[in-house]
Every structure is written in C-alpha cells, then in structure tokens.
Amino acid sequence: MRNKYLLLSLVITSFIFALFTGGKILYLLFYELSFFVLLNYLYINHIKKSIDVYINSNKEEITIGERINYDINLINNSFLPVFSLKIIDHSLFQNIKFRSEEWHLMPFKNKRVKKNFVISKRGIYYIGPFEIEIKDPFGIFKAVKKYNNRLKFMVFPKIHNITIELQAKQQLGNIEAKNKAFEDYANILQLRKYTHGDSIKKVHWKVSAKKRELYVKEFQVSAMSEAYLLWDLDKNHFREDSQGILDENCAECMVSIAKYCLSNNIPVSLIDYNTGKIQVKGKSIKDFRSFIDASLRNFPVYERSLEDFIKLYRYIPYDVSFILITPHLDNKILGELSDIKNNSRELIVFYVNDPIKIEDKIAKLDIKVVLWGKDYVKRTEKSSI
Numbered sequence: 339m340r341n342k343y344l345l346l347s348l349v350i351t352s353f354i355f356a357l358f359t360g361g362k363i364l365y366l367l368f369y370e371l372s373f374f375v376l377l378n379y380l381y382i383n384h385i386k387k388s389i390d391v392y393i394n395s396n397k398e399e400i401t402i403g404e405r406i407n408y409d410i411n412l413i414n415n416s417f418l419p420v421f422s423l424k425i426i427d428h429s430l431f432q433n434i435k436f437r438s439e440e441w442h443l444m445p446f447k448n449k450r451v452k453k454n455f456v457i458s459k460r461g462i463y464y465i466g467p468f469e470i471e472i473k474d475p476f477g478i479f480k481a482v483k484k485y486n487n488r489l490k491f492m493v494f495p496k497i498h499n500i501t502i503e504l505q506a507k508q509q510l511g512n513i514e515a516k517n518k519a520f521e522d523y524a525n526i527l528q529l530r531k532y533t534h535g536d537s538i539k540k541v542h543w544k545v546s547a548k549k550r551e552l553y554v555k556e557f558q559v560s561a562m563s564e565a566y567l568l569w570d571l572d573k574n575h576f577r578e579d580s581q582g583i584l585d586e587n588c589a590e591c592m593v594s595i596a597k598y599c600l601s602n603n604i605p606v607s608l609i610d611y612n613t614g615k616i617q618v619k620g621k622s623i624k625d626f627r628s629f630i631d632a633s634l635r636n637f638p639v640y641e642r643s644l645e646d647f648i649k650l651y652r653y654i655p656y657d658v659s660f661i662l663i664t665p666h667l668d669n670k671i672l673g674e675l676s677d678i679k680n681n682s683r684e685l686i687v688f689y690v691n692d693p694i695k696i697e698d699k700i701a702k703l704d705i706k707v708v709l710w711g712k713d714y715v716k717r718t719e720k721s722s723i
Contacts (some may be wrong), residue, residue, distance in 0.1 A: 342688035378474040381418065386470050386481040387441075389423070393465060399492045402586065406491055408465055409525055411449040414443040422473040425451065429465050438471075457493045459582050460589055460634055466566060495589040495633050498596050500652040502686065502708075504565065504659045529553045564605045564657070567592060568647055569636060570664035571611040576638040584665045587690045589633045591663050591710045595688070596620070596629040599665040608632055614647060648674040657682040663710075667699065677704055682722075 356619060395408040399672055414420050417640035420443040427438075441449055457463065466488035472481045530543055540554040541639065569592050592608070599606035600623045608629060609618035618632045619625075648671065662675070667689060687707045689696065700707045 354572055375478065378476060378478045382472060382474045382479040382481045385414075385418065385420055386483055388414060389416075389420065389470055389472065389483060390415060391468060391470060391483075391485050391493050393487065393489045394464075395489055395491070395542065396556050397492060400457075401496055402460055403456065403496070405454045405456055406463075406465075406493075407454045408454070408489060409451065410468070411448060412441065412443060412451065412470075413448040413449055414446060415548070419444050420458070421471065424471040425472060426468050426469040427465075428469065457491075459586060460493050460495045462634060463493060465491065492634065494630055495586060495593055497597055498590070498594045500594050502598055503637045504599075504604065504684070504686075523622075528556050532557060549550075550599070565595070565599050565607070565659045565661055567606060567608045568660070568662050569594060569608065570610060570638050570662070570666065571636060571638045572642060572644050573640060574639045575664065575666035576718065577646070579638075579665070580602045581713050584690060585638055587710065588638075588663055588665060589636070591688050591690055593633050595661060595663075597623075597626055600626050600629075611636065611642065611647065619654045645670055645674050659686060661686045661688065663688045663690065665689070669699070672699055672703060672705070676703055 343389075373672045390413040392411040393408060395406075397407065398405060410425060412423065412425075422440060423443060424438050424440045437454070439451065441451070443449055463598075466485065468485045470483045470485070472483070473479070480573070529545060530553065532541065532546075532554050536554045542553050545553045569588060572639050579585055594610070596606055598604075600620050603622055605619070605621045606629075607616045608618040609615070617636075620628055644666070648662070662685070664671075664687070667687070675687065685705060687705060688710045689707050690710045693709045696707075
C-alpha cells in the first residue's frame with residue numbers, strides 16, 4: 339500500500355513539473371511511470387481472472403478424535419507467474435484459528451496445500467469460505483478473489499460395542515430367554531429322548547423311527563424386549579459441563595445402546611426431548627444411520643423438566659424396556675424412577691457422570707444403574723460407523 343501511494347505521488351509530481359517546465363525528460367519520466375502503473379494494474383487483473391481454487395477431501399464423515407483432512411488446490415491458468423498469493427481461510431471451528439499462508443505459482447502450474455486438525459465435538463462443520471489475495475511484483479496493487487464454496491464435514495460420536503441385559507417379553511429377536519413360551523420353532527437346538535410330560539407335537543418322528551424309540555425336539559429359546567430411549571437434554575443438568583464432555587459422553591452412550599439393540603433385531607425408539615413424541619425408530623441395523631443423524635441434531639439446550647418426561651412411562655407399553663441416559667440424578671428424579679419400577683416396567687438408567695455423587699442414593703433403591711464412563715463400564719474397541 340505504501341509503494342502504491344509513493345508511486346502515484348511520483349506520477350503526479352512528474353506530470354506537474356513537466357506541465358510547468360515543458361521539459362522532455364520530465365514528460366518521458368511521467369509516461370514511463372504511468373505505463374509502469376498501468377502494466378501492474380493490467381497484470382493484477384489478468385492474474386485474478388486466471389487463478390482457480392478447488393477444495394476436496396477423501397472423507398467427509400469422521401468420528402470424534404479423528405483428523406479432518408482436506409486439500410486446497412491452487413491453479414495458475416496464466417502464462418505469467420504469480421509472485422505473491424495468500425490464502426485466507428474463513429472457516430469457523432471451536433477455538434481453531436487458521437493462519438494465512440503466502441505462496442507463488444509458476445505459469446500453468448498448480449500447488450496443493452494440505453490441512454488437517456482434530457474436532458472434539460460432534461456436529462456438522464463446513465470448511466470455507468476462502469479468499470485469495472494477489473499482489474503484483476512491486477506491491478503496488480492488491481486484488482482479492484472470494485470463493486464461497488464450502489466443504490461439509492459430519493463429525494459423529496464414538497460408537498462402542500456393548501452388551502445390555504434386557505428383559506425378554508416377546509417372541510421375537512435374538513435375546514435368549516428361559517421361558518418356554520419364547521421357543522423359536524424354526525430353530526432346533528437339539529434332540530433328546532422322550533420323557534413323561536413332553537408334548538407329542540415335539541416328537542421327531544423320522545429320528546424316532548430310526549432309533550426305534552421316541553425322540554423329541556428341543557427348540558432354541560429366543561425373545562426380545564422393545565427399548566425406549568430417553569436422552570436427558572435439560573441444559574440445567576449440564577451447567578458444569580463447560581467443555582462439553584458430559585454431552586459428548588451422553589451422545590456416545592445413546593448411539594452405542596441403539597447399535598446393540600438394532601444389531602440384535604430389537605426395536606428401539608428415541609423419545610424427542612422437546613415434544614415427548616418418538617423422534618427416531620428402528621428395527622434392524624439398517625436403521626442405525628437414523629440414530630447417528632439424531633445424535634447430530636440433539637443437544638442440551640432445553641429447559642424442560644426431566645421429571646415430566648419420566649412420566650411418559652404411563653403411555654409406554656408394559657412389555658418394553660425404558661432406558662434413561664442422564665448426567666443428573668436427584669431425589670425427585672429417583673422418586674419418579676422408583677414409581678416406574680413399582681409399575682412392573684423394566685427400567686435401566688445409564689448414568690453419565692461421577693458415580694460418587696449418587697452411590698448412596700441408588701444403593702437404597704431397587705433400580706438398575708449402569709455407570710457409563712472410562713472406569714465404570716466395560717467397553718470394547720471403538721466400532722465403525
């Protein structure tokens with residue numbers, strides 16, 4: 339900028355002196371300076387039209403903790419070199435500031451700038467927009483070219499392979515049960531000799547004919563319990579969660595439970611914390627993506643009482659498992675949960691916080707509480723999405 343004003347001052351000064359003195363040398367100097375300024379102006383405008391920028395990434399869906407990798411490709415379509423080219427990245431991320439980088443490009447050449455960083459919170463993020471700042475060789479003129487195209491990244495919570503003991507009440511699914519009412523007549527477990535009291539319908543007549551004594555079929559026993567998930571999103575329960583760790587652990591817990599249920603063909607539903615209606619429902623692992631997407635839409639931003647939502651159990655069938663995911667348990671909430679237990683519904687609470695705060699309280703109640711956390715629940719390696 340300083341060079342620009344200095345040169346313009348020289349042009350104006352040389353013109354004034356030439357005008358009043360009529361000297362040929364001064365006129366020649368004025369024309370040369372003017373031509374020099376014009377040449378640089380034409381150069382910067384030509385280069386601005388000749389520069390192209392492309393952003394790409396080979397992976398647009400990642401898990402928390404993985405690196406976001408993307409490339410910025412700069413292409414010079416001109417026969418002239420680019421002496422000074424600066425990339426200004428206007429991407430907005432949590433506490434991440436992108437520094438500007440300056441490059442040069444030879445005629446008809448391109449340059450790839452690789453960038454990467456780690457995201458610690460789930461969500462949908464965008465790379466861009468970008469600005470390209472170009473200067474002429476003498477720093478007289480500067481041109482800025484804007485690129486509004488943005489690259490979308492989806493950052494999912496971690497998913498873990500877990501096991502949950504659900505009460506089996508229906509003759510469907512893959513969860514074993516000891517009740518004979520849940521026998522799967524399509525799957526024979528073994529054959530054994532007939533004993534008094536066995537049903538004639540279970541006799542395997544072909545084997546019995548060969549063995550010349552009665553053999554009966556024992557069937558595989560299988561059943562399942564439909565699960566309803568209530569994810570606590572009361573922002574008052576996350577006041578101390580300044581870094582969002584509890585929030586991310588709750589999301590991680592929700593998707594891990596959903597994956598376990600769907601992998602075992604157990605129907606599972608996620609209750610919408612804002613309305614109390616079913617937000618997402620699935621029956622098989624094919625429906626798992628819906629729960630992943632739901633984890634990116636749900637955050638603790640509501641001021642709705644958890645006790646009111648717990649009362650939803652009155653509208654939930656008796657033959658389902660009610661699973662609560664929460665970082666907060668007080669006497670009032672535990673009282674409501676105790677009522678659910680007394681109404682013969684299966685209740686499981688996944689507590690995502692320091693267990694020391696509630697150990698004395700839950701010890702006095704007949705409620706199944708799973709302590710979700712690094713040191714409190716056994717989990718296998720991270721699963722793929």
